[in-house]
Amino acid sequence: MSGEFTLVVIVVAVALAFDVINGFHDSANSIATVVSTRVLTPRNAVMWAAFFNFIAMFVFAPKVADTVSKIVKVIPGDPVYIWVVLAGLIGAIVWDLITWWFGLPTSSSHALIGGFAGAGVAHAGWDILNWDKIVKTIEFIPLAPLMGMLLAFMLMVGVYWLFRNFRPMAVDRLFRRAQLFSAAAYSLGHGGNDAQKTMGIIVALLVASGHLPKDVELSLGDSSTLWIILSCHVAMAIGTALGGWRIVRTMGMKITKLKPVGGFCAETAGAATLFIATQSGIPVSTTHTITGSIIGVGATTKLSTIRWGIARRIVWAWLLTIPMSALVSALCFGLIKLFHPAI
Numbered sequence: 516m517s518g519e520f521t522l523v524v525i526v527v528a529v530a531l532a533f534d535v536i537n538g539f540h541d542s543a544n545s546i547a548t549v550v551s552t553r554v555l556t557p558r559n560a561v562m563w564a565a566f567f568n569f570i571a572m573f574v575f576a577p578k579v580a581d582t583v584s585k586i587v588k589v590i591p592g593d594p595v596y597i598w599v600v601l602a603g604l605i606g607a608i609v610w611d612l613i614t615w616w617f618g619l620p621t622s623s624s625h626a627l628i629g630g631f632a633g634a635g636v637a638h639a640g641w642d643i644l645n646w647d648k649i650v651k652t653i654e655f656i657p658l659a660p661l662m663g664m665l666l667a668f669m670l671m672v673g674v675y676w677l678f679r680n681f682r683p684m685a686v687d688r689l690f691r692r693a694q695l696f697s698a699a700a701y702s703l704g705h706g707g708n709d710a711q712k713t714m715g716i717i718v719a720l721l722v723a724s725g726h727l728p729k730d731v732e733l734s735l736g737d738s739s740t741l742w743i744i745l746s747c748h749v750a751m752a753i754g755t756a757l758g759g760w761r762i763v764r765t766m767g768m769k770i771t772k773l774k775p776v777g778g779f780c781a782e783t784a785g786a787a788t789l790f791i792a793t794q795s796g797i798p799v800s801t802t803h804t805i806t807g808s809i810i811g812v813g814a815t816t817k818l819s820t821i822r823w824g825i826a827r828r829i830v831w832a833w834l835l836t837i838p839m840s841a842l843v844s845a846l847c848f849g850l851i852k853l854f855h856p857a858i
Contacts, residue, residue: 538754
């Protein structure tokens with residue numbers, strides 16, 4: 516086994532480890548509302564979410580993976596880009612673990628994109644970036660939570676009007692059942708968008724190493740790409756099943772107090788936003804999306820019920836994610852060059 520092939524195998528393993536951490540870090544996005552409303556126990560909630568994370572590969576075309584694989588202009592057959600991908604993954608993982616430790620629901624998606632871009636710039640300067648892909652991603656940093664917020668607000672107002680003559684206990688009982696479906700829909704969107712980001716990174720790696728052609732298209736019917744799709748969704752589901760309880764507390768319990776009807780509206784609005792983005796090939800933050808949706812639900816009662824101090828900390832973490840993960844990845848690439856001068 517050649518040294519280059521061994522390195523490719525190691526980087527694929529690191530990418531899948533990132534996917535597990537992504538699922539672990541973002542499990543709160545899928546389960547926070549359904550746990551905080553006590554519709555499901557934490558254990559049952561993570562298994563429910565993990566299942567729908569996995570089957571998302573049968574629902575969504577890999578358009579997000581295509582976008583992510585082209586963030587950096589990879590030269591086919593150039594082994595230096597293998598190190599670029601590795602440094603990008605390390606930067607994203609380090610930033611994810613730092614924010615997980617402090618209980619901040621930052622975006623694993625933006626950490627990955629920032630890391631990949633930062634390592635690429637450290638290697639070949641700003642011209643290496645495909646700016647149309649970067650701009651599309653950055654545009655949705657504010658758009659995804661705003662879409663989730665607006666949809667959740669409208670849905671909550673509509674539900675209040677439709678069920679205004681129902682007894683509160685009856686509404687609560689109905690939406691406890693309905694929240695199982697909304698949580699499933701959100702987990703489906705989460706798996707569809709997030710697992711594809713790691714798929715895109717692996718595609719970029721294999722194009723750089725010459726194992727895949729530049730114009731490759733991921734497909735379940737192609738044996739050369741089936742393993743990429745399957746392994747990324749399995750890794751995402753495993754990570755979600757492990758759970759990330761620090762962030763669950765922030766997302767489901769600290770931003771605003773939710774009832775089953777509110778959890779249903781937040782999850783449904785978040786799922787709709789993710790479905791639209793994934794079908795459009797846009798890598799969005801599932802964290803941003805569900806946070807906006809939860810705030811939209813809280814805004815239908817009193818804005819004072821939203822804990823804006825927590826929300827401000829989350830926003831700061833969002834703003835810092837791409838530049839900080841890019842910086843960490845650039846430093847990682849610099850260290851690699853220090854010990855591997857031939858790069």
